[in-house]
Amino acid sequence: MICIGVTGWGDHYSLYPPQIKPKDKLAEYGSHFPVVEVDASFYAIQPERNVSKWVNETPENFRFVVKAYQGMTGHQRTDIPFETKAEMFQAFKNSLRPYQKANKLAMVLFQFPPWFDCKKENVNYLRYCKQMMEDIPIALEFRNQSWFNDAFRSDTLAFMREQGWIHAIADEPQAGEGSIPVVPVATNENMTLIRMHGRNFHGWTKPKNKDTNWREVRYLYKYNEKELIEWKEQVLELAKASKDIIILFNNNSGGDAAGNAKQLQNMLGIEYDGLAPKQLGLF
Template sequence: MIRIGLAGWGDHDDLYMNGVPQRDKLRAYSQHFNVVEVDSSFYAVPAPATFERWVRETPDDFQFVVKAYQGMTGHLRGRSPFADSASMFQAFRDSVQPVMEAGKLQSVLFQYPPWFNCTREHVALLRDAKDAMKGLPVALEFRHQSWFTPQLRERTLSFLEKEGWFHSICDEPQAGDGSVPTVLKATHPEQTVVRMHGRNAAGWNSGGQPNWRDVRYLYRYSEAELAEWAERLRLLERETANIAVIFNNNSGGDAAGNAKQLMRMLGIEYEGTEPRQLDLF
């Protein structure tokens, strides 16, 4: 099964033509798509009650890709709010437990930073993270080209498969060491993630500049580019039972439109139904 959705649900104005309040946007979003990436969990670990509410607000067949907290992937700068690594990982596990229990957790997405290159030390950190998340579905996305050089590509994929990571396949510009090629290979028979970052090569390495995210993900996929991905996804379906495609190219408001285009190309018709359990108080 191919699920198609977006990174976050709050900023896609073209989905909310009638001035939907922020508190109701996830419910409205779930009438268009049956998967979403939670990005807020990267900046702070949400309270379990927050996820409980999101579970209630979405249909039974809805899925969440939850981004790992920044301290779990080496992004954190400054003082950690947790006493140690063990308490940090446990807090995150507790946070997503309501999603897991509801059967709505597609994966926890570990996206490592552009400086996280292929070294023994970093391989050991991946093993530690996987062990700390034992029992939860986890996806792994690299952002340094060293993992997929011709010499290491097959070893990297074999490592993901052996350790039980879902491969998070990227579509992004090829703009130096801090970007990875599209490696069209599933490493788990049940789940794969595909993240569509756009192909803005000129803006990709704009980190450190004001509003750099507004530049990096400024891109609209063409009909031809999406048609190429429709064929790629059909091939991936032969290797993995479920694929979550996440459009992250929303700097210019293009993600929702591109996602709908790809759904039409693949013949995916989704019209969400209101969840059975609603907030009454």
């Protein structure tokens, strides 16, 4: 099955009626797409009450891709509110219980930072993550080009297959060492994840500083028809090697993610059953 959605549900204004309250957005989102990425879990391990609320607001067949906490991926290296890594991983796994109980957890996404390069120490840490997450489906997204250079590409993919990692294939600007090429290879026969970040080179490379909101420009991109047709063909090929394909559009600095997601859905001729009714848009 091919499931298409976007990252987060708060900022996609084209999906919602003008008067909608923030607390009602997820329920309305579920009338448009069957899957969403949870970004809040990256910034803080979410209380189970939050997760239970999200689970209860979505249709029975809805699925969540939950982003791993930043302390687990090395984005946050100081002031982590846990004494040990094991305690941190356990707290995160505890937060997943409501998703699991409702059979709504698609996978956990481990997106590593640009400085997480291909070396023995980091390969060992990936083994540790896989061990700590036990049988929970986990996806792996790199942000350092070294994993897919000529010397390591084959070994990286073989390692992911051996360890059972789901490949999070990224479409993003080709901006040197801190970005990765499109590698349309499935490493898990059950699931493959595709994340569409856009191709805004200048936004991607814009320095982060206190005077600018880099997120407002980094994902400022609208995929054109030709680019989506190319992805349509790649998705259909990947579907031959992986039972479920999840595609998440993250190009929302200009509000384009939801529109591009629906455009690709139409190109693939997909109609989803079991979505929530669009009740809020009637008034």
